[in-house]
Amino acid sequence: MKFTYEGINVKTSELVSGELEGVSDVDIVNTLASRNIEALSVTPHKDESGKSKKVTISDLTLPLQELATLTESGVTLLEAVGALAKNKEHPGLARGFKKIASLIESGEPFSKAIAQSSLPFPEYVSHLVSAGELSGELAVALRNASEQMNYDQAVRNEIRSALTYPMVLIASGVIAMLIIFFAVVPKFSHMLDGGKELPTLAWLVLSAGKYANDYPYVIFGSFGACILLLVMFFSNSRVKKFVANFSLRIPVIGPWLSEQDAAKWASLSSAMLGARVGLINTLTLAAESSMFEARQIKAKGLVNDVQSGMTLTESLERSALLPPSSLNLIAVGDKTGQLATMLGAVAKLHDEACKRRMKQVLTLVEPVAILIVGVMIGIMILGIVLAITASTDIAI
Incomplete structure (x- = not known):
């Protein structure tokens, strides 16, 4: 590892600087001392310190x-x-x-x-x-x-931004639930020792709140362990493939992801054909770019079909990789020799459709997130209300 140093020559009292190779800054200081140089500063060389910044x-x-x-x-x-x-x-x-x-x-x-x-x-x-x-x-x-x-980066950013608001909404709801659970529920935990029988929901809410306040490290430790296990679980390549393929079957979300994948396939194929890459190589690489195994198998089938003498339009119609509306444009491009241009037009059409479907997903995800958070907070509040009414003999 290369280091940049500044120091003073003990014999001549001159200020010196330079670069040295060493295992650590201590190693550099010892090397300088053997040369009668007292080190003033030793820092990693800029090129070496830049290793920590990953290239994306x-x-x-x-x-x-x-x-x-x-x-x-x-x-x-x-x-x-x-x-x-x-x-x-x-x-x-x-x-x-x-x-x-x-x-x-x-x-x-x-x-x-x-x-x-x-x-x-x-x-x-x-x-x-x-x-x-x-x-x-x-x-x-x-x-x-x-x-x-x-x-490709724009597509990733759109998906990320689309999911940001629902995630913030859910996180805010979780924080609100934790505040109620740790700050409000414990105020009523004394009702557990009041001698009166509490409704089941009230007993569960108050008991859970009391336990969480008595053993907060157990709760947060378990929560952190669950998050770690989930991260490790979803980092597995097989799990990622399963989740990706399963997501295609979910109503509203599945069509959105299919449109996004179709737009990416058409855009990449257009770029490669426009650069005069062969059709077989283009179809092979475009197929490998898909993150969905089911669609990847269909896209790879195009390669075999074209190699056997079938036209791209016929193969696409057979595989159902793209909707019929896109096949007309590709058929025209196939006949006129403007396949790259037509695939670019198909990519734009699917990109616009993808944005419309993304809005549909957001209109579904946001109320679902609000509903889940509202139900959880409502259960805690209802448990507290039931405990109060039971202890004061108020019928509800």
Whole structure:
């Protein structure tokens, strides 16, 4: 690990600075002491400290656009990649492009250098770049890759923003329930020792509130353990596949997710065909981009159908991967040689439909969340009211 140091030479009293390799800052201090230098400060080198910042897909869209602009301006590919390798704001990104530059210098094609780099480029980027290298339209391929990555990120952001309000609503309700449970319910727990028989609901609410206040660490510890177990459970790839496939069968939510997946499939296929990637490779990569196993199987079936001589329109009609309204556009594109353009139009149509269905999901999720929170709070309040009426002999 590289460190930057500043110190004073004990013999000459001169201020010195520089860089040294070492295991830790203590190791650097000892090394400097052996050289008669008293260390004033020892800090990790900027390139090394940047390792903690993870490179995400959203960090890569702008560099691809910059590469496209530079190559269009006549800058050589190696110089363009070298310029991105000097990024001081994101050391992890700089290291990734340095590796790409070194691979290009060693004779590797740009597409293979991207695939072998440590940067998290989606698989279709290397295929788009490879097609751009073969056709001599690398800048166009880079722009297509950047636009597709932007589209994927926009879809993820839309889903995240759509679920934010319901999650905030549920979290607020849970906090309100905890306040009632820990601050209000214990005020009435003395009724358990009043000698009068309480209704079952009142006894359960007051007993639970008393136990929670007597053993809060047990409650919060159990709650934290449950959350940890749920996170570990849903991190399993098999569980993710099961949940994804099951969600397609849920009314309202299933059609929304299907529209979103169809839009992504059409958008990626359009970008790859526009960059002159072969139809078989395009269909293969587009199929692998789906997160739903059921739809992925249908999409992979298109590859076998097309290889056996069937047209894309016929195969799509057979697999029911897209609704019939989209097949007309694809059929026209298939006949006129404008398949990439028509797939782009299909992607826009499904994207608009996805937004409409997302609004339908929100109109369903919000009242359901309010209902669940309201029922839970209502049960606690009803339990308290029943306890009060039972202790005062008031009939309700």
